[in-house]
Amino acid sequence: ETGVTQTPRHLVMGMTNKKSLKCEQHLGHNAMYWYKQSAKKPLELMFVYSLEERVENNSVPSRFSPECPNSSHLFLHLHTLQPEDSALYLCASSQVLADTQYFGPGTRLTVL
Amino acid sequence: GDSVTQMEGPVTLSEEAFLTINCTYTATGYPSLFWYVQYPGEGLQLLLKATKADDKGSNKGFEATYRKETTSFHLEKGSVQVSDSAVYFCALSENNTGKLIFGQGTTLQVKP
Numbered sequence: 001e002t003g004v005t006q007t008p009r010h011l012v013m014g015m016t017n018k019k020s021l022k023c024e025q026h027l028g029h030n031a032m033y034w035y036k037q038s039a040k041k042p043l044e045l046m047f048v049y050s051l052e053e054r055v056e057n058n059s060v061p062s063r064f065s066p067e068c069p070n071s072s073h074l075f076l077h078l079h080t081l082q083p084e085d086s087a088l089y090l091c092a093s094s095q096v097l098a099d100t101q102y103f104g105p106g107t108r109l110t111v112l
Numbered sequence: 113g114d115s116v117t118q119m120e121g122p123v124t125l126s127e128e129a130f131l132t133i134n135c136t137y138t139a140t141g142y143p144s145l146f147w148y149v150q151y152p153g154e155g156l157q158l159l160l161k162a163t164k165a166d167d168k169g170s171n172k173g174f175e176a177t178y179r180k181e182t183t184s185f186h187l188e189k190g191s192v193q194v195s196d197s198a199v200y201f202c203a204l205s206e207n208n209t210g211k212l213i214f215g216q217g218t219t220l221q222v223k224p
Contacts, residue, residue: 014177033210042214098206098207
């Protein structure tokens with residue numbers, strides 16, 4: 001695997017389910033990011049991690065819970081989501097903060 | 113706060129036509145500027161970047177010049193192909209934070 005990978009690519013979940021999105025970067029980077037891409041809205045930054053520490057939480061509801069166990073992996077834990085949370089969730093990484101970001105293919109999430 | 117404004121789409125061109133997608137920004141300080149491209153069903157790919165005034169980023173026949181005096185970073189290509197059909201995002205990177213601010217995206221459709 002090269003670059004930034006995300007699994008699953010597609011996810012359908014009910015409002016009471018708990019699921020997790022996974023991101024892995026194979027670039028040796030030290031910063032990782034979660035973005036949300038909704039229809040007809042600009043991309044929104046959700047969380048930023050640098051050296052496994054969270055440095056940005058962009059007013060994201062607590063039903064989204066990030067986890068960064070090491071510099072190569074980033075998770076987004078989901079619970080009791082709402083239909084308006086349906087979106088494409090993109091992961092990105094960069095060598096260090098403020099450096100060029102490289103994106104994964106995204107997870108298309110549908111909340112029923 | 114910092115912001116990015118792109119021309120509204122969709123932009124529809126015939127193959128081999130000249131492309132311009134306008135992008136202007138407001139920012140404190142001197143951000144880095146980026147163009148990302150998103151093909152259908154995929155994540156964002158870095159197309160080109162410029163890190164200081166008068167820099168020209170280029171890749172795959174696309175070009176953009178960082179114009180501080182007009183706070184612009186317009187994307188151009190001399191001869192588009194059907195395979196260039198995608199959504200194009202202009203973005204700036206806030207100094208020191210790594211936060212990317214995106215424009216709303218411009219859809220390009222190239223017809224044979």
